[in-house]
Amino acid sequence: MNNQDSIMIEKETTDKIEMKTKKGLGEMWPEPIIRVQSLAESNLTTVPDRFIKPPSQRANETIIVDYPLEADAMNIPVIDLSSILSGNQEDKKRMSEACREFGFFQVINHGVRPELMDAAREAWRRFFHLPAEAKEAYSNSPSTYEGYGSRLGVEEGALLDWNDYYFLNFLPLVLKDLNKWPSLPSNIREVTEEYGEELVKLGERLMRIFSSNLGVKEEQLQEAFGVEGFGACMRVNYYPKCPRPELALGLSPHSDPGGITILLPDNHVAGLQVRHGDTWITVNALPNAFVVNLGDQMQILSNSIYKSSEHRVIVNSQKERMSLAFFYNPKSDIPIQPLQQLVSATNPPLYPPMSFDEYRLFIRTQGPRGKTYVESHVSLVNG
Template sequence: MEVFPVVDMEKLNGEERGATMEMIKDACENWGFFELVNHGIAIELMDTVEKMTKEHYKKCMEQRFKEMVASKGLEAVQSEIDDLDWESTFYLRHLPVSNISEVPDLDEDYRKEMREFALRLEKLAEQLLDLLCENLGLEKGYLKNAFYGSNGPNFGTKVSNYPPCPKPELIQGLRAHTDAGGVILLFQDDKVSGLQLLKDGEWIDVPPMRHSIVINLGDQLEVITNGKYKSVLHRVIAQSDGTRMSIASFYNPGNDAVIYPALALVKADETSQVYPKFVFDDYMKLYAGLKFQAKEPRFEIMKEMESNVTLDPTATV
């Protein structure tokens, strides 16, 4: 059994940098996931965000979730449910414009801590994109520029809680899917597990680790790397004990960013470019209805639309 990749970012600053970069490269090419430790985000901030997220769920969301479960009769289901997720969520937008002050029911202290946490994650995402550029042989800043569009990247957070489920064998916490966007940074519960990824035909647990940030790659990075890196199917298994916290932040291209394989990664022979060119917002509109289906047909549909896409002449090549 292969060991899930855990990357110690402190080692990027010393003589183990080469081996650490190789570990990131292998994780991107063969897993689509890896876990970061010593990533530079203060432990105290993470502890505060976790505490406040769990308090907010108890105070504002737990009862609503119980009422939803009761209204749909989910506690007594006898057969598998394949069109519903056993999760309680809310969303925060950070870039290009924050909506944190408008999201209802959040205490002011919680808003403040989430703003700070998002700033730290944004910096970490951009640092990671440059590490990927280095491994791919792309110039520094290429991926950030590719995501930029006219107003900068989209960056937002999905805050989820997965309460105990009476029939975990019949309902998924979150159904299997690949993520549509760029790079995803997840702060997950270190006591209640449930996140799994599909590797070589087997579902593998993403280990809960205290104060780690789990990274996974979205569909856009698969396209830009021309398939060298791939987005990977993952899911959340419902559990009968404990409520699992998940804070997933998505660093995605801007709505009007034109996404296409980096020319440096496409061989001279044009047939080696297997991915389409498209506007990110068009992909997201398509993804909204096909999230829980295979990604390959999404790419095919975008390929059929690509004759309508024109490249910005100032785009990075």
Template sequence: MAPVPVFPIKVGHIDDVQELRKGKPTTIPERFVRDMAERPSLSPALSSSTTDIPIVDFSKLVKGSKDEVLQLANACEKWGFFQVINHEIEPSLLESIEKVSKEFFMLPVEEKQKYPMAPGTVQGYGQAFVFSEDQKLDWCNMFALGLEPDFIRNPKLWPTNPAKFSETVDVYSREVRKVCKNLLKYIAMSLGLREEIFEEMFGVAVQAIRMNYYPPCSRPDLVLGLSPHSDGSALTVLQQGKDSSVGLQILKNNSWVPVQPIPTALVINIGDTIEVLTNGKYKSVEHRAVTHKEKDRLSIVTFYAPSYEIEVGPMAELVDENNPCKYRRYNHGDYSKHYVTNKLQGKKTLDFAKIQA
């Protein structure tokens, strides 16, 4: 992840939500209280509603099902989000990554402080995308690591406690990388393109992992677990903790729709990079996280994107007189720097790439 100037959060002090929660405050610190227009609606109807977010059966894609490729195309075009079942990652590995992630967050704050999200990075423990003293904070603690290529790894940030943390993250990340590579093949097929086109284009793909821990919040109606945003990646893979509260919401037809966890499924979303490459046919979608009054929530997120060196722009096959070029060509590393040097504000970051009318 590219070094960039960021505002450091004083982890372990007033802005660490787990430490705040321990004090059982009767009021929410002003730093976390959202303006009225940003506050989540937590009506029972919204929180308990079932959704039509598509489900894609990976095993059917592998067997060459044309119907499942059409289902994938529909998911990418109409939703930008879908849940993948039968993805070939062992349930025991999903349990292991959840276990070591939760164990890390349950460590004393002094132990977690050994891996701070230092100024100029988006790796380590703390909060990312914070740039000013008066910026509202998310009700969330994060721990993020660069995985591939090797040069983005920072060995000093890889914990020795829990004992199996690093080993588990590496094994899990290799499996998720396979899922990403394969899904991009099927996404290419759904667009009528050669199935290897993305892998050939991406070079050595950049991969990072971020664990998000959302403690319960006494006033979930006043805070956000994670601010609304789209992802700068090509694909994002989200694992929702099996015992966690429902927290992920996506913006669909101007309404926030909750994503109900399916046991062992992975939630996949299209990132800004695929939106640009497909010239807007498949769009990244704004999403956020909300909190719960009594339950905590853990999520494990993998970001998969092209090499920083490659140039990104709409693919010629997806540009014609009916769908003229909507985005300029740019260096992906430049976009990554732009993304992590701006606070999360819906899809505003993508203005970087848009051709202005």
């Protein structure tokens, strides 16, 4: 890349940030930030009103704290990636069915070293246990979302979720700013860098299989995402102990706005729940597995052949929980619409073209709102 290209990309990125600021994503949150971890450590006997969900949104089943769940517990599909890469068509078909029915699956034998997975978990766990002032140095803002945060959405007075997080960018490289990555613990940048590189490779492998299962060429989905300039970012979620877990949620129901989410769940504490019909399934994470879910952009590109499912996170009063969500996303300014090969006179496109940047602006302004946004665009096309 020459200097002129670099200047143009930087100007384009700046223009996008300025556009978001004009639409309401400025440098300041609408009200003082409440760090959930500090609330949890203040010996509260209940949760503040801002965190109490309406009865219709609360998790009303028994909250499971520790792995493993019962052997016969309902779970999302488990997919052996090495088997698919070795040519096992039956496992490839099972992945296709998981994408069409659940939009979620666990992947084992995925090629990422367990030692690296453990190191990433431990480095970020240590970060969240640093003194408050060390973390506050990386406080984020609505304009870029990057850094240490405690809320989604900029609506003043909105109900909040019981979590703190850290968000950072990997790709495109113009958005990667190591100054916004924490420097403590001392190995966190090195471990996170290697972890991100491995998950980008895993995302690329999954994209080829997803394309093939749709009956299009293996490169098709990646080309739709952008061969150059596609996005990769990570949100580390920290869910402190909650004194009244039946009143709150760690993360409200939502579908992810992007392409693929590769989640490294907590290896001790359950919390992720996936909506399947009218049932919320508590995911029983297997050792050294990733939980993969398809985002709204994959539902759009597949013209609803693939499904992006609602999910939420429950909390508990006995243990903290942490997860690392890695997002593999389209280039921010490419119009995303159903693949031409999947559209016909009898199967018209269900979604209008829209860039990922425009799409994700919704969740960054409104916060998690189920599948409101992707469903509203189906109705736009169909009148």
